[in-house]
Amino acid sequence: xxxxxxxxxxxxxxxxxDVSMNCTSSSIFNTWLWYKQDPGEGPVLLIxxxxxxxxxxxxxxxxxxxxxxxxSFLNIxxxxxxxxxxxxxxxxxxxxxxxxxxxxxLHILP
Amino acid sequence: DTGVSQNPRHKITKRGQxxxxxxxxxxxxxxxxxxxxxxxxxxxxxxxxQNEAQLEKSRLLSDRFSAERPKGSFSTLEIQRTEQxxxxxxxxxxxxxxxxxxxxxxxxxxxxxx
Numbered sequence: 575x576x577x578x579x580x581x582x583x584x585x586x587x588x589x590x591x592d593v594s595m596n597c598t599s600s601s602i603f604n605t606w607l608w609y610k611q612d613p614g615e616g617p618v619l620l621i622x623x624x625x626x627x628x629x630x631x632x633x634x635x636x637x638x639x640x641x642x643x644x645x646s647f648l649n650i651x652x653x654x655x656x657x658x659x660x661x662x663x664x665x666x667x668x669x670x671x672x673x674x675x676x677x678x679x680l681h682i683l684p
Numbered sequence: 685d686t687g688v689s690q691n692p693r694h695k696i697t698k699r700g701q702x703x704x705x706x707x708x709x710x711x712x713x714x715x716x717x718x719x720x721x722x723x724x725x726x727x728x729x730x731x732x733x734q735n736e737a738q739l740e741k742s743r744l745l746s747d748r749f750s751a752e753r754p755k756g757s758f759s760t761l762e763i764q765r766t767e768q769x770x771x772x773x774x775x776x777x778x779x780x781x782x783x784x785x786x787x788x789x790x791x792x793x794x795x796x797x798x
Contacts, residue, residue: 578726580726604783605782605783605786607786609786609789614791614792614794615791615792616688616690616775616777616789616790616791616792617727617775617789618789619785619786619787619788622784622785622786624783624784662726662727664726664786666782666783666786668783671717671729671732671740672717672729672782672786672787673729674726674727674728675726676724676725676726677724677725677726
């Protein structure tokens, strides 16, 4: 079945640093999504991308839909303590179900 | 609109018991999904409803699992004869137009089978 390869698995950064994570797939997706999950909660949608090459921002977050439609990245600028959590990339094939990556665990050192 | 609501938030049960979880989706969303998430993994698709019709079931959904959405509104997920391997977070999501807005997830039900 379709799989998403998300990297890195975890990151330890200093507050104020920028963060970058990415996701690749062997299959084409029509929509790429980035979710954040806090402990004990469900994933919350951060950014949705609909077109190959699209670059979208949401505050300090920027994400891009790769030109080949098989990859996406998420950048977080000037990280703050509340950015801690697990970030999931997710792909939505046409008329199908969302498939999730395994997540990137973000830790911020004081 | 209070978002997607799931109950209970936590459930501890003995192996072999039956459990039932409830999901109340966003009211205007006609699509409802159940996912399962184990520690260190992303959510995995279990089953999907459009209105009251169950349109797809994953092979992860063994015959001990059954889901219903009787009136096209709330949904229940029942696990019969629970096993320790069923311990996971069970997430419900709903959507009106997934190509545009993705899915909105609830906070999940954390099941622990002892």
